[in-house]
Amino acid sequence: MPRLLRRRNLTRLFAVGLALVMVSSCAVRTDQIARDPNTVRMAVNNWVGFEASAEVLAYILREEMDYEVQLVRVDEQPSWQALDQGVLDVIPENWGHEDLFELYGPEGNGTVVDGGPNGNEGVIGWYVPAYLAEEHPEITTLEGLKENTDLFRTAQTGDSGEFLAGAPGFVSQDQGMINAFDLDLEIVYAGSEASQITEVRRRYAEEEPVLFYFYDPQWFQEEVDLVKVDFPDYYEGCDADPEYVDCDYPVYELNKIFRAGFVENDDHAYRFLDNWQWTNSDQNAVAQMIADEQMPPSEAAEIWVNENRDVWEEWLPEGYEDRQKG
Known part of the structure; x- marks a missing residue:
């Protein structure tokens, strides 16, 4: 000691x-x-x-x-x-x-x-719980998600759906994707990786809707069953303007x-x-x-x-x- x-x-x-x-x-x-x-x-x-x-x-x-x-x-x-x-x-x-x-x-x-x-x-992306994807399989595609952002409304986001992010300092292009794909979503920061996992775990236990930023390697992927939302593939230069990103994250x-x-x-x-x-x-x-x-x-x-x-x-x-x- x-x-x-x-x-x-x-x-x-x-x-x-x-x-x-x-x-x-x-x-x-x-x-x-x-x-x-x-x-x-x-x-x-x-x-x-x-x-x-x-x-x-x-x-x-x-x-x-x-x-x-x-x-x-x-x-x-x-x-x-x-x-x-x-x-x-x-x-x-x-x-x-x-x-x-x-x-x-x-x-x-x-x-x-x-x-x-x-x-x-490193794989960054947008994820939903498997139970939600089974009930609403369309939300794992861009068009299906766009039509169902109301599933993710919370008291904090009002008429917009919530996108649960981790810490503001993480590598992120989420606002650019929301803008480019015209998604009615508002980013809410959990504040840290640990806080985000705690919140996702709570909603997962209650089988509540949640759409969130996540990645691998990440030990929590071994605990819960998640489905990654499918966006257009990354291409060189698609993230050049952080306010307009019409592609998924690259694989790092x-x-x-x-x-x-x-x-x-x-x-x-x-x-x-x-x-x-x-x-x-x-x-x-x-x-x-x-x-x-x-x-x-x-x-x-x-x-x-x-x-x-x-x-x-x-x-x-x-x-x-x-x-x-x-």
Whole structure:
């Protein structure tokens, strides 16, 4: 327990420092920050699948490779700013954000590097419960949904149907789709992934109508039976105008984003994270232990690591044993 408490205190202090750096009127550049080469600083965005990935990586870095790891809870866009400013080393799960890569990548500031796929395939879409799709099969098509938005009316949305979103900071084109397809829907934000799941679970238990933004990998997909609404396929440029998006979401090959200096250092921690890839099922298994079984994230990570040595041993870089402490 002392180690766990110390780690939490370090993370809390580091998060405060991160906030101070990011609101400073004078941006701190990567080469101006003194850093401990034995410490890896990893973003943790605000959904449980991301946390599952980060906790497993942190556990292996700590227990197998003798690194210190700081897990910093921060939203998506500020994560990129923190990489740019040299405050973080890695974002383990990135959903698109081409605009941020243009700003901070090789064609922009040159402070971040695309780390390649992390093995997860990201699917975002609009979903309804299977019981509702069975009763109203037409709502799983664009035309059928357009004719039946009244099914989703709530006291909050009045004459318009409700579209239940998660957190405002998530990758989203929902308002653009509502505009382009002329859907009588109003977006209501649950506020977070956890709040959205709680609300969907409540309505699911009562077999109430609900139309909502959701995605995979996501452990909740294993608990409930959902049907994805079918929209016209994504095509290049269909989401160029965020106010008018006449297509579905693209399928994302989720990737890692590294601080450029972390890559240039090319130590065992970078090589390990560069090697790392796992599946949607792997992430969902850890995420379900954290979110559904209320298990401490570090314990969920330890269980997965102990049960899947054959998977993660392939991520270990050659010669990593040479740096282990005696």
